[in-house]
Amino acid sequence: MSSRRSRQSTAGVSRISDDQIIELVSKLRQLLPEIRDRRSDKVSASKVLQETCNYIRSLHREVDDLSERLSQLLATIDTDSAEAAIIRSLIM
């Protein structure tokens, strides 16, 4: 794909082919948990985009929740305690 792109950029105007976009959208579909399970091949681009945005937003929310949880958990663990040593050994 990168060779295709470099040929396009030297031509001056980038002709982004439909095939490229279709290929990328299908890869995106495979990553999304909901759409992947559906049998239909005819998922529209706008639906894929919508599911992608929803998925990314849910991942962002999860990172935020986990950061919150961790900030509470790591506060209560005394850094010198046995539990902290266990966690440190799990991590390092």
Place this chain on the structure above:
Amino acid sequence: MRPPSSLRQEFLKKWMMGLQRYSTSKKNMSILERKKAIKLSADVAIASARNGTTCWSRALIANGYSKDGGDDKHLVEQILGPESERLIMKKVLTGGASVCNKRMRSKKILKRSCGIQRTRKFAPQVALASSIAKRLVRKRTQILRSLIPGGEFMNDVTLIEETLDYIISLRAQVDVMRSLASASELASEP
């Protein structure tokens, strides 16, 4: 697709390195401050795994650079090590951005010229349906652009490519954070 364990391991290592930067001040931090530190370290750590090869990772690093208090850029340096200066400058340099903008502009011109030809061929109802679909795609592409770090610098193709990589990286980040949270909860049970 499960993110590769190598990605998760590298993220974990870099994230812990970043968190150590706060170890001296950790005792005096409020829960909110600690949460922000954890989140920022996590974001810079997952971005550093890409070593400046993707636009979103460079944007996250630049963001981490500016958010880590005005004067000491220790967080980013701690995680990225000697490479940090090169990677921070990579975002500041307009090389990548200007190429993307040029591509966007020429693509817009191409789209406009193609659009005029295409709608003339269809019957009115089909033209209406396809223009609604196009508008939806455009609107949702804009939303996606706002969700990906650095999205405003990307054309449509780059945006989707970056999205693919970003989702895999986000998943790795979530996996590791979730495991750590579960392990901590188990450890803190009386």
